[in-house]
Amino acid sequence: MRKFVLNTAAIILASTFSVASFADSGSKEPGSGPNPFTDCGIGAALFPNTHWAAVSSNVIWDVGITAVTSATLSPQTCSGKKVKVALFIRDTHEQLAEELARGEGKHLTAALDMFQCGAGQRQQAITTARSGLGQAVAMPGYAEQSQLGHAGQLYNIIESAANHACAV
């Protein structure tokens, strides 16, 4: 029992530190709502230690689903939809950043669709997000951040751009 408590405490601490490492540096728009990476319990726990066999033996048993469910249970801070976007950005943040750099791409379209940003406003949102990413990568220490850190920042950048460009 004692071992279990210690292990649990260690996991919570580790998750807290890994999340905190980018939480402060994210360019979160006031009023944009919670960032699921920092506020909905999506942290290192969503990066499962993939076993060499598990990665490609085609076994994907509820990756992320548990987190979506548990996050949905906290209606004050998170919605299932936001967590869904977070999972998408977690898995594809590199392609998203590269498409932002090129100014177009299917991951980018999908992400903006998830933020309810329609075709009419998409280009403006991309321009805004492109500028936001340009500022983020130019910050000292950006390259040293974790993948989760990059994903969390990108979430903020795209959400903020969508809020600016696509608000109804």
Add this chain to the structure above:
Amino acid sequence: MWQKLVLYEADSSSPSGLRSAIHSPEFFLAKDGTTNPESELQATINALLASPTDQPDQHAKCRFPARLIWLLEKLPEKKAQLQPLACPEFSAWSHEKKIDSVSLVFANGYLGNPASYYGHIFLKFNDRENAENSRLLDLTLNFGAILDKQDDPISYIVKGISGGYDGGFSPIEFHFHTSTYGEKELRDLWEYRLNLSEAAVQMVVAHSWEVMRKRYVYYFFQRNCAYRAAELLQIVDGIRVVPGNQPWLIPQTLIQKLADTRLEGQPLIANAIYHPSRQSRLYEKYSSLSHEEQRLISRISDKTAILETPELNALPMEKKQAVIDTLIDYYQFNLARDSSEQNKKAPPEYFSALTARLMLPPGTPDVTAQQSGSPERGRSPSWVQLGIVHTDAGHNSQLLRLRPAYYDALDAGSAQVKNGALSMGEVQLEHQQGKLSLRQLDLITIDSVNPAVTGLPGDRGFGWKLKAGVEQDRLSCRHCLVGRLQGDIGLGHQLGSKWFASVYAGGAVQESSPDYDNAFARLSSTILFRPTSELGIRMSYEWRKPITSGKPSHSISTVEARRALGKDYDVRLSLERDQRDRLVLATGYYW
């Protein structure tokens, strides 16, 4: 139809002669439903007719929507009582009935993991409200073995083959697969959108809901991803795509079967969509650059030039964008190929390239991903060859060669590793003067080659070979079978579009033999020439040095030419030299 809905399979140990492929208790409504179709049918009818409670998701109508669809058809007199309920969980999962088509997605083979050697297949449900470029959000259903704990590689293979794992369908969005297969494992995906009616799509979706997260027994060779995906499609009347009586089912076989199938007079495959991997995209972009631009990339990647070099700045904008985009792909490709650590981070150079790209105007230089050929149009995976053999000693014989699957360096197609080889259970028999003898039996042969199209650091063609089986000790000897385990590592390089060259160093351990005792070391080189897609020539040279016996070294040379005769046949001429010369002319049939 009822047997299909409950996945009953023949089982002599069952009183009914049938047993469901699923063994999760929650999949059955009768106590003996696993083995008793009649009992399960009656229990299903009773449950579907039961009054709804305040928990509709728990009602049989919500748990078994495909059974409900079928019974609505079969019991018209109960139509009023069998009207569907509002099922919040099923509706949410099935995108509120907005799924308007079903695709089968094929991932090509991957030699980084035994479970993926033969490729993979999963189902994709296409939401009509997702625009074409938002298909990443579509839902997929993926059948795989369930690893409850981490096994060592040997246990993993043995249990995977022998039914030691449960298997099941898991739901996840398509972007998870494009990321895992396309970006991390560098595997191309081909998506085949099926020509199904609205009712057929609804039936497949409803049946998928019923079997999702239920437990099957997983068998790597037969009851695998391809089999279970095909089984889900076969819930639609008129679709028969599981090949009968074959002890193995390779995903590519299923794709080819789909391509040959017509449903209600229409081809079952409506269209095919290619999703190139990071590696394919890199190679396409790199190949589209001029030699000067390629040299520039080479200098930046090996750090003899910086990204801000005047040569790059002097390029026209579109060329500058193309060079930086190629560099970005290169750094990510290298990262994916690096197996040294988990949770890897991109190098600083990647972020420099990203920053540089963000400072250029937006815009994507036009590079179209070229497919070398679609898997559904390729040859079948199994191969049998008949030939005549002549040796310089004047002996003539007949050769029979059987390779259940999959490919060698001369016939690897788009679904396989180009210039590589993969086979299991290949056997060669020779008939001479009325006697049939075993010439060779390969338990497994793998040539994992890398084309090194760019030749950049990290893409310099590291490859490895593994072979285990029984073969003649020397070419000149017809009755000297030895068990042998061989391994090599080396480098390969694609030279233009038609030539591929490789060099390897390695050796073998074996049963004691007159020439090698228990082991030999070797150096080998191979040149492959493909002047056309139908013609290929392989020239190889091998130098062997017995390790333990102190006997002199010797060399073996081989030249083999292959000409494809349509999709299903080939003819090969080969000459081997090892003390003796052996000439073989043979024709092969793919099935």
